[in-house]
């Protein structure tokens with residue numbers, strides 16, 4: 001009789017299902033980074049002067065910075081001069097509709113289970129698909145236009161809404177913020193831009209699928225979402241990447257701004273290539289995501305399901321500036337094989353009666369290392385601020401690790417901050433109970449882990465929740481369930 | 482149905498079962514009684530295939546198959562069911578979903594088509610009635626926050642859903658109020674048929690008023706030291722185990 005630890009071991013050895021490379025002619029810039037490269041990128045996009053100036057300031061600042069060393073992750077040094085900073089699918093003429101999109105691209109999306117056509121029809125989701133660095137297909141533009149919503153590649157917004165871009169870009173994550181944010185600001189390729197007008201509820205969920213494709217190309221997405229007074233948007237981000245040998249750097253920046261009474265719900269399902277059993281070839285995911293609850297009673301929720309990448313370094317945060325504003329963070333992070341994740345959130349309470357909730361579920365399997373790093377900061381004027389944090393870690397097998405680093409800074413004594421943390425091994429008794437009812441260990445693990453993550457999945461939009469569960473199963477299958 | 486031959490088993494270095502012989506024919510109900518710590522639950526866990534319990538000697542045949550060679554879920558598929566003495570909670574996993582997975586996993590093993598939602602719910606309603614379970618059970622996470630008695634009833638409900646050939650009930654009666662006891666017994670008795678058997682572990686003869694056994698065995702220090710008919714349970718209730726243990730010890734000292 002094999003011990004169930006063996007069984008779990010087997011389960012944990014999964015192969016990445018989305019490993020292939022689409023053959024598309026790319027226009028790729030030689031590796032290396034200097035001012036000329038920044039100018040080249042900006043010129044390629046025909047950017048207005050302010051954008052180029054901003055990029056250059058960011059670049060000059062970045063040159064003076066050093067990579068952060070504090071995260072609980074280990075990787076060989078990255079040679080930033082060995083990375084190519086621009087790659088775009090070659091196009092004859094910009095596609096006007098889906099029919100004009102390179103069929104190979106569409107095929108890729110189909111393999112990932114996101115047929116654009118079907119999604120358009122069935123789910124009513126507008127998709128701004130980012131393939132490598134350039135957006136190739138944007139749907140549902142018209143419906144959104146009627147509502148006055150702007151949803152387009154940021155490269156387009158720079159032309160169509162320069163005043164908004166100039167006003168808000170870097171307003172939540174300044175290029176001085178950190179090493180990767182500075183790098184991103186200098187060389188960002190493309191990303192989504194969303195603007196919801198006053199009093200408008202965005203008529204559909206907005207969704208972007210990211211996919212890294214060109215070989216050895218860093219990907220630097222830049223997303224900016226602005227909700228004017230009393231507006232609402234739910235934004236979905238999801239991605240899978242093809243298998244490859246070199247480590248790939250992904251350093252995105254996401255900025256959210258919620259004005260008075262506005263609400264932004266940002267959901268991510270992240271499934272980039274985690275690398276092989278030794279961690280070779282996986283994606284490095286160093287992301288800066290931050291939301292600003294600028295006006296009173298505004299609300300920002302981050303929900304993330306992280307199953308991919310070799311290394312994840314990511315702290316979606318909320319600055320609660322407006323009185324009575326609300327920040328939420330719901331996270332499931334899975335590390336398997338040799339994956340390393342250092343993730344968590346920052347809740348910065350500035351306004352009065354601000355409230356934040358943090359629910360983090362870490363799952364470590366294989367030789368995965370999972371760290372939760374959270375900061376709850378209550379400023380002097382944040383009277384009656386409230387925070388509730390719950391950080392749970394689950395271990396599957398005995399070669400993985402879970403770490404929790406909660407930081408609390410209290411400068412106002414009326415604040416109430418509660419922190420709960422648990423670490424548990426996946427219950428052998430629970431697995432046996434399922435086995436005794438005829439359920440195989442793999443399915444039992446899936447079931448138990450999904451149950452454990454339920455609180456977070458419940459925060460996801462319906463279709464996304466189903467996808468997230470599947471993803472969790474895939475990454476636990478051969479990896480976990 | 483079940484044939485246990487000279488079963489010697491234990492956990493790590495502790496030998497707990499010291500040579501058990503037991504034969505259960507189709508249609509029979511056997512009861513196992515015995516003092517605390519005599520190895521009753523251990524026997525149940527070994528039969529179900531729990532990890533960590535090691536078999537040192539002996540064999541167990543289930544319908545002619547080598548039971549000990551099968552994985553726990555295969556044993557379930559073959560028709561072995563264990564109602565746990567301490568059912569575990571599975572937070573966040575809804576009972577309906579769990580049950581459906583279990584029923585379909587077992588059906589798949591047996592080469593039967595999976596039940597769709599309608600068929601499944603029909604079966605659920607039918608079985609729930611027998612056990613007088615409230616509908617709200619189904620929506621709650623498996624055993625989470627259930628009272629002791631509710632957990633036990635849930636075990637029998639699952640048994641009713643899975644319709645096992647051999648059900649092993651480990652102290653399913655403890656912690657039950659008298660109505661729940663009757664409901665549980667009713668669930669068990671409904672399953673009684675010429676080709677199904679039950680192995681009932683209990684401390685109280687009360688349960689055996691409702692589930693009438695064909696044989697009663699006394700387990701002591703990992704061995705069956707006495708076997709009788711249903712009247713043995715009554716006798717044990719009155720006289721305790723001492724007299725049997727003495728009888729058992731005498732031939733040794735003699």
Ligand SMILES: Nc1ncnc2c1ncn2[C@@H]1O[C@H](COP(=O)(O)OP(=O)(O)OP(=O)(O)O)[C@@H](O)[C@H]1O
Nearest residue numbers: 492495497515516517518519520521522523524566
């Ligand atoms: N995992 C274990 N590790 C060490 N000893 C164990 C383990 N499981 C059982 N035992 C020991 O084996 C003996 C038999 O335990 P078992 O649970 O089978 O008894 P039981 O007859 O079911 O008792 P009860 O009537 O109290 O339920 C006890 O002494 C117990 O402490």
Ligand SMILES: [Mg+2]
Nearest residue numbers: 521522523566
């Ligand atoms: Mg017991």
